[in-house]
Amino acid sequence: MITVTINGTKITFVKPVTILEAARAAGIDIPTLCHHDALKPYGGCRLCLVEIEKVPRLQTSCSQQVSDGMVVRTETEKVVEARRAVLEFLLINHPLDCSHCDKAGECELQDLAVKYGPATGRFAESKRKYPENFEDPLIVRNRERCILCSRCVRMCDDVQGASALCVANRGSKAYVEPFSGGRYDCEYCGNCLSVCPVGAITSRLHRHGYRPWLMEREVATVCSYCGVGCSLVLQVRNNSVVRSVPGTDPGFNKGILCARGRFGYDCVNNGDKLSVPLMRRDGELEPVTWEEAITHIAHRLEEIKRDNGSDAVAGIISGRCTNEDAYVFQKFLRGAIGTNNIDSVAGLAYGPAQRFFERIFGQGVTANYVHGISNSDGIFVIGGDPTAVNPVLGLQIRSAHKKGVPVIVIGYPGGLKRFSKHTFITSSPAETVLLAALVSEVRQMKSFPGERPAFDEIISGLQPVPLKSAAEVGRFGLNELIDMANTLSNMTNPSIIIGRDIVQTSTGHMNLLFLAALAYLLNGKVYLLSELPNEQGLLDMGCQPDMLPSGRPLAIESFRKRCEETLGIVLPSTPGLDYAEMIEAAHVGKIKALYVMGEDAALSLPDTNYVRDALRNIEFLVVQDRFLTETARHADVVLPALSWAEKEGTYTNLERRIQLTRKAVEGEGIEEWKIISEISKILGLDTGYRDVTDVFAEITRISHIYREVTHDHIAGGKCMWPYGGGPLRHDAHIEGVDLPDIISVMKNSEAGGVHVRREAHLFHSQNASRFSPALQSISPEPYVKMSEILADRLSIRSGDYVKVSTEAGSITLAAYRDPCLPENIVLIPPFEKGGIFEVTKWKVNPLINVPVLDGSRATIGE
Amino acid sequence: MNSRESVLLKNADRPGPAGIDEYGEWGGYRSLHKALSMEPGQVLDEVKKSGLRGRGGAGFPTGMKWSFAVADPQTQKYLLCNADEGEPGTFKDRIIIEKNPHLLIEGMVISAYAVGAASGYIYLRGEYPKAKDILLRAIKEAYEKNYLGDSILGKGVVFHLHIHCGAGAYICGEETALIESLEGKRGQPRIKPPFPVNEGFSSKPTVVNNVETLANIPYILEIGGDEYAKIGSPECPGLKLFSVSGHVKRPGVYELPMGVTLREIIYTHCGGIRGDRKLKGVIPGGVSTPVLLPDTIDCPMDFFHLGKVGSMLGSGAVIVFDETVDMVKVCLRITKFFEHESCGKCTPCREGVSWLRAVLERMSNGSGRGGDKDLLTEVSNNIAGKTFCPLGENAAAAVQSFVNNFGDEFKEKIKSG
Amino acid sequence: MALDNKILDEINELKRKYEDERSCLLPALYLFQREYGWLSPEALERVAEILNIPKATVKGVSTFYAMFSHKPMGRHLIQLCTNVACMIMGGERLLDILKGRYGLEPNLTTPDRRFSLVIMECIGACDTAPAMLVDTDLHGNLTEENIIGILERYE
């Protein structure tokens, strides 16, 4: 027990805290500038000085810990004098340009100057002068205003791990800047903006447009970019989002955001968004009224259903739609149309992977807390760079690495380059061989936990693969590999983090089996990276061709019957087509009508040409979206939808945390679920929802996993899996798992040539980022990354344009050299034009029903 | 003193460094043999008994510092030699390194043995390229003779020694900034506690000692701690090197017992003021220590007595000013030094010292304004007691001492402006 | 930046001296400065790459230290001390001599790239004040008369 007296009040602490923390706990305010709760004590600004009895010098309360019996005074004459002195020093070179400084009103220095009285003006020299720096598209730096608290630099180093900023020079000549001195070469998390106490680092997005007192509303909501679901607050004025700042509850992102959450909000205000329904007349899309559009859709669907049967209609939904949208959509297709032809982008990797693991380990096995990652004793990353796919989750890996936790990355490490102990980059078949070898190796070191004898048997039946073979196939150093295998075997509660690149391959089913074996043998927790904010929600809502809401198979008749009774409708009983099958069926004319809710198929699937042909082949295509996407341009009817900031609803993130998205601004479209309800009504199924909470109430009646959850519960933070009770894990159902034929994979991997692999991209996650001018401005151009050896052989310098050709097509891209790549791998990110999907041939892995990206070899250069 | 043979300055008046054989002929490395035949704790006791205080400036009792590191339960420990010698006026460590490098190495091996450090670094200032070459050669010789390595003198004692060069930053002489710099970082001081003896280099217990401090160790072992404690001032005994520069007839480094007076140094050892002019003032311990007036030169030079007359022993760098010197200009030059060397971490030092320089500059240019003298006092008072580390503190104290002691000259500058 | 293997070897050698690669940063910067005369942005980037340290961090560190130059330097570097002891012994007047003879001013390089001049804080040669370092050679007891003679020895 530590008892301290601060300004006469006695307070007791169990653990040592700093004087500042102690004072704040007692409700006593001590001014600070360099201190920030997310950062380690720095003690630089000297504002937080306090007097401690029996200590001759004043001490900084931010860095000094309390000790038992300590007597502290925070507002003595000596202390106040010292603060005045420090403030005067800070102000001698700080411009007094508050009137046009974007920080005015929330500037910590301004507040302090008001509190302690302005400087007396004894400083007669001219202030240091530097022009503002506008070289960066998003961030303005003002060196004159900087007080060198270094919060931005420490944030960038210690929390974000991007280390893109430094204090250059020293003493009175010191200043903060990125390496180039101009543009940032960074992850654009913008966390430096959050922590700057003054107006030295400001956002260009709301330059001279933000003043705290002018904001009309602050809306706490969830980010709509990825499956992490960070909490954020949208600040609104004149029905437009002026700024987004990190929220503190209920997400775990506590004060940080990534580039998409920070700057991507401008897609809400994008002037190109659709405002009226469009209908194709004489080949052109023309504006029509809502009524016209909706009746037309209903009649056409009715016709097609009558002439070709219900299963000639199909629906695809985007991972950006809410649970409520998703639920109503599947109910419409099943109840009003009578088909199970429903799938989503979650069906392309996230869903199949989850299904695979749940089959072995039970439902909810991938529902693990993101903040648990940094507490594990090892991290195994495969299938995509988490710092790009799910950036704020990626920070957990970095922080684990800083604590000394070993991180192994299979695949391109991207933002984990400086944060992993072992990295192995190779082709996709070689990755499978590597996984097989790792399972063999770990199996020798660890005994079976004995929880799932059926799985033990499967693992025992696997062909052993020596590390040496994996090293040969993957072109790795054997010693490095042995080292890595040892590191892996020593883990006792690792986090196994899996991205979609390991699923979307011809050997994806094998990879999943090997990963399940590793998770089992190592007692690992599985995390599935999720590129869109509500992939999990779509699965939970039953947007799958063979699953009903709550992830229950259609085949379970008792459950289907119960749903039918509860809803008073008939549900079709044969499984429908999945996403890939729908595209293939469209190709051969078997799908006549396709209803697309917010999804841009042309940007989600490999082989853009093939997908385009399929879309063209559809007799009646309806697209609900915010923008005229590539898919929408093929549509017969386009309905303007609302963005996540324009409507209420819920998202379920990759941890299975349910969160509320709240309406911040008034949009011009109509909520997705409402549009569907209208069409549904004409087709004879009246849903009767008055608002979004009615929809959610029905979800909780149907889905036993969401049972008893309400919007109020969620707002109150009761939103973590398993929501209403104990975990739903059950015994394995693993009959029928094929044992992989690893020998033929090895053979296949021997073929030479250059493999094109996808680079997960921080600024081009999926379609929404395309409509954010801010995100676009960071990295506007598609590119191909290649090894130095390959580049040297082809005499390619960074920035040169090269042609990349495969059997699927060829594109010309800017080339970049990356010393960490092996010779036989090039990376291309997804892009609207010139992205990876233009050079990947249409092919489906039939065992898990996902379109794959591997298989084509590329030639580089003319 | 004349009766005693030079210990730290042996070989100082000859060109070139003493090689390992020569050093051996003088009885070199005998203390190491002796130390290794004792328990580490016994070596530590001798150093404690000697009353040796650090010669880097702060005067912290060396034995006590070591015992803190010894008490830390972590087994991996480091010994760092502070050879950053950046305090203007100081050139004593360079002489030791350039003339008698093995004395330092022997001192380090013994010290490392006492504190249980298996590796050490000499943080050498970048401005001493020659010293680096000499040390490199000496270290190589010591490895060859098994005075360094994995089993020193075949006794299983491990100590590896490397040189790490600074690159022109005075603040890196401050021990925590030194450690940051050794770790490849900007040389900004760290928050204390934790102190280096518990969490220093690579977060391991680390002892940082000045070159001269370490060079005293073999002698302490040779004559015994009790005997050493009899040299010089009773409060802080021992041998001290004084670097004397400025307007004396014979500038240079002098090895004298602690407690010798400034008068003796200037008039006896250095032959008095050049041209027999009048003494105007003297800085007793490098520019970080307040300037003294001629009436205080009978003060004994040690950590204790100089404090009583408002200054400090610092590194023992005596800078002598004769009557021709413009003290405002000297004060300005010192302040410029501190402005240039401020790391910039803390507000009062970064902004305040720069402000002081600006005021001094205009005074020195003859464009001082009424009130400038008081402004100097007020601004330096506002710096004092609020900085992160002693650098800013010392900058303020230096200005205060000049303004207080030569106030008329400062007033003069305003009038003439 | 074409890099000869010599530097890489030397850096690998350095890595053995320290437990943490980060400690190699200052010595590595010295190597690049020795090799190229100054630390260009490309050099900083290379060091960052080799030691796996973020490049902005490398810049923050290298610009902290006065002895690293971030612009091209002449063939010979004159480091003239003007701190107190050298100043009162006449060091500042030497600046005028350098200016008169070579047109050289602090932080500048002569047009023929023969000399660059930097002003030093104390270089630890106060007993022979005023003093300067030319490259790695120390010259003390400088006078207005002898300084040019000394410098003329550097081509």
Ligand SMILES: Cc1cc2nc3c(=O)[nH]c(=O)nc-3n(C[C@H](O)[C@H](O)[C@H](O)COP(=O)(O)O)c2cc1C
């Ligand atoms: C600004 C500053 C500069 C310093 N410079 C040096 C230096 O150049 N050499 C040195 O030995 N100690 C220097 N010190 C003192 C060191 O911090 C430390 O006290 C000393 O190295 C400890 O060694 P010692 O106990 O043997 O004296 C400096 C301290 C400060 C605050």
Ligand code: SF4
């Ligand atoms: S007093 Fe402050 S700014 Fe000055 S050197 Fe010390 S820490 Fe750096």
Ligand code: FES
């Ligand atoms: S808040 Fe404590 S020194 Fe800045």
